[in-house]
């Protein structure tokens with residue numbers, strides 16, 4: 001989020017209930033974030049109204065500031081709006097399943113077709129690609145090249161037939177080959193164009209596709225509304241593929257297109273190479289991307305769910321005191337482990353990845369399990385005073401935990417390092433624990 005948003009949110013600290021004013025102020029900034037991500041103005045307006053309704057009067061949760069809570073609601077609503085769960089391609093009861101990809105020129109249709117084809121082939125389907133973009137001779141060649149790369153056959157009739165004939169013949173070819181999925185690559189234009197729309201309608205009528213997937217370039221800005229509206233009106237779009245999300249686009253077009261068509265976003269494209277299938281769509285990730293918040297949000301979320309704030313605070317005080325023992329060490333990584341893979345968790349904490357000493361902390365989850373076992377095999381006296389641990393005690397602990405003396409030594413060393421590091425981190429831990437990660 002912009003620093004102005006962080007500032008606005010910072011102002012909202014230490015309130016019991018979200019007031020109209022709190023929400024108003026936070027929403028002004030959220031609005032700007034959405035517009036900056038190229039979400040359509042009208043979509044933003046409706047959306048903000050909904051969030052406001054939900055946010056006002058809510059109790060502020062203990063672990064979040066009011067500002068964070070507004071953002072959390074925004075994020076949840078965005079996620080919900082963009083489709084909640086992922087959806088898959090519908091298969092026809094009687095094969096072949098026909099899928100038509102439509103969209104503006106350069107949106108990424110042909111690339112997406114190749115990725116889909118690869119994915120289907122890898123899942124024991126027999127796809128056939130049909131080259132129905134007759135306006136650019138290079139388009140047919142491109143499909144052949146990609147088809148070869150993903151080892152899927154391509155049907156074409158050159159550029160001198162009309163696309164309706166081509167798809168009809170393509171269907172016969174599919175039957176001949178025993179293909180169970182037909183992917184139709186259509187032409188695009190730089191802008192919506194009546195001639196093209198009519199042609200696509202005719203193609204659709206001729207082959208009755210199960211799916212008409214609209215490919216939208218994530219970089220597309222405000223134009224997305226008109227494009228999506230027209231394609232949907234004329235062709236009855238059944239799903240959206242959001243391409244080029246690997247670029248630096250915020251992805252606001254996705255929200256716009258989703259809203260205008262009401263169709264689910266089914267896949268996202270994350271690269272121009274075809275040797276990775278399209279990624280399934282994760283609405284939550286795109287929501288935080290649109291809000292520009294990176295992973296901070298998911299950390300807030302998870303911390304809220306899993307992390308016992310009181311306990312964390314208590315522990316933090318102990319860490320800063322001289323009494324940080326192996327018991328605390330164990331408790332600490334049990335808590336942190338609840339949040340998810342540790343390296344990810346650490347990366348999500350602002351500033352944490354820059355901490356000196358972090359590279360010495362072992363981030364491997366399996367090792368965590370071992371560490372837990374080792375500490376569990378110690379006596380209480382040993383946990384409180386690691387200096388007690390001589391060679392024979394270390395051997396006993398290694399045996400008891402099914403590890404080696406080397407593992408035990410390593411753990412003790414890590415404990416020492418953590419003690420050291422905690423002294424340095426504690427200032428930041430305090431910030432995170434009490435005021436929230438965003439301040």
Ligand code: GDP
Nearest residue numbers: 105106107108109110111243244269270271272
């Ligand atoms: P079409 O005109 O809709 O068929 O678009 P193409 O599939 O030919 O893609 C247009 C351009 O965008 C090509 O240079 C592709 O390599 C590129 N492209 C398509 N999908 C992606 C994607 O997900 N990420 C990136 N970075 N480039 C893509």
Ligand code: MG
Nearest residue numbers: 109110133139
């Ligand atoms: Mg193409």
